[in-house]
Amino acid sequence: MSRTAGKRDEGEGGAPETPQRAPRLIQNEATTEIPVHLLFRDDTGQTPLPLPPTVVGRRQGTGEQPRTPRRPAPTVAPTGPPVDASPAECAGPAxxxxxxxxxxxxxxxxxxxxxxxxxxxxxxxxxxxxxxxxxxxxxxxxxxxxxxxxxxxxxxxxxxxxxxxxxxxxxxxxxxxxxxxxxxxxxxxxxxxxxxxxxxVRLKHWRSEPMPAVDANGVALQVVVLVVWRVKDTARAVFAVDDHAGFLRECVEAALARVLSQLPADAFQGGGPTLRNVEAVGDALTRRIRKDAEPAGIEVFSAQPTRIEYAPEVAAAMQRRRIAALDARHRDSLLTQVVDSVEDTVTRLTTRGLVELDDYERKALVKDLTVAFYTGHGDR
Structure with a gap:
């Protein structure tokens, strides 16, 4: 029917009338209407129309999951060390x-x-x-x-x-x-x-009062430190801190808490580094205090502990422990000497053929020599 009607219209001498159709559109739940002819254009000379950055929803009946546009990662400004606002020393008008x-x-x-x-x-x-x-x-x-x-x-x-x-x-x-x-x-x-x-700005030394501290074992100590220092930057010493001498005292106290807590005061059993090594402890203190006091314009030459003692509340107990450790160490060394002397004596007697001993006689001789030598060393 449609073909016959179309030929009949042409036979009447008039041009066929083409009905005006609206352009096809793609439309879904979340996007705006996009003309179909814009999707298949191949015009390189024209700039495509910008689309709004909206979420592209799932089209019905296709099973496609909704997609969201990727957002650029936020840029983090590089962070550096805090800026020191205190002025540095310069020559004044004179x-x-x-x-x-x-x-x-x-x-x-x-x-x-x-x-x-x-x-x-x-x-x-x-x-x-x-x-x-x-x-x-x-x-x-x-x-x-x-x-x-x-x-x-x-x-x-x-x-x-x-x-x-x-x-x-x-x-x-x-x-x-x-x-x-x-x-x-x-x-x-x-x-x-x-x-x-x-x-x-002259070179000065400061001897601290007994300052509290603890060693690696948590034992309370009292330490006296001698610090040799001077003001290197007068501007920082005046404007960076309220009182540069008080600031130095606080730096010394903080450095003592950090350095002395890394080693024990005494090694009662076995060897190892202790706080009795004054040179090593002084070098560590000097480096730490010099670094902490530098922003205040203070130059530290040396910081040496002149006295490291136990706090009064633990001094008696630690003194008894130290004496016991020294006594045990002395006994060990004495016993080692006695055993070496007995072994050397028995070896010489048997090697030179002066005596012939069986196991029972050897044990008896070793026992008698051990008692004799130990008694002789104990009387000294």
Whole structure:
């Protein structure tokens, strides 16, 4: 029927009318409508239309699982060591003291000349200075400018003078900002507007009080440490910590807790490293304290334990244990010597043919010699 109707239409002389069909679309549960002709286009010169990054759902009747777009892995910013905000030491602004004193003297001279010009200097002072008496024209604007300017220069010049000493340094700051350090000696001029803080940079030693600690076995100890140190960076010593000497004491206490807890105080049974090896313990303490105190501008040369003792509450018990260990060690060494002496004596007697002994006689001889030698060593 459809073919006959189509031919009949053509026979009537008119062009066949093609019905207008809507474009086929692919549509599912979670995506937008996509025209079919866009999926099969092969136009390389045109840019494809961007699609929304939505979840592609499962199409009905196909058994396909829903797919989600891959998200890029979050980038983690590299983390480094904490930035030290404390300033490092640098040279501060300072000038020659004698030159500043000379400038101040010249300014005072100019101030006196301005007063003489104004005629306000007493005649008696002029006579003593052997200067001509000048009546002047009182203090006018010009005279005031000369006197005020010269006085300000003199005050600024003499106010900044200071005496630099060997082993001392000034840390300069202006409104809380570090401006430099001055290690010069002798007469020095420093801007009087800067705040000065004197710090000792000489080599010093610090002997601690008995500090508590524990060894590897958890036994309480009391340790006295001698630390040789000095301030290397004055800026860090002033601005990085509140009190650099107190900071050093805390570093020593922390280093004692770390180093001494790795070894026993005494090895009662057998050998092995102990805290009695003062040189090794001192080297470990020095490395640890030097590393901890470096951010505060402190240079540590050596840290040696001068005394390592047991705490009073365990001293008596540990002393008895030490004496027992020494006595046992002495007995072992004495018994070894006696056995060696008996063996050597019996061997010589039998080797040279002085005696002929059977097993019973040999055992009896060994017993008698052992008692004799042990008694002889015990009487000494």
């Amino acid at each position: 000038c020659s003291g004698p030159a500043a004193a000379l400038a101040g003297t010249a300014a005072l001279t100019g101030c006196g000349a301005g007063l003489w010009w104004a005629g306000v200097v007493p005649p008696l002072a002029l006579k003593l200075a052997r200067l001509p008496i000048h009546e002047g024209a009182e203090l006018g604007p010009a005279q005031w400018a000369v006197v005020a300017g010269s006085g300000a220069v003199a005050l600024f010049a003499f106010g900044g003078l200071g005496r630099g000493r060997i082993g001392k340094a000034w840390v300069l700051s202006l409104f809380g900002r570090y401006r430099g350090s001055v290690r010069r000696t002798g007469l020095v001029w420093i801007n009087p507007l800067l705040r000065r803080q004197r710090i000792d």
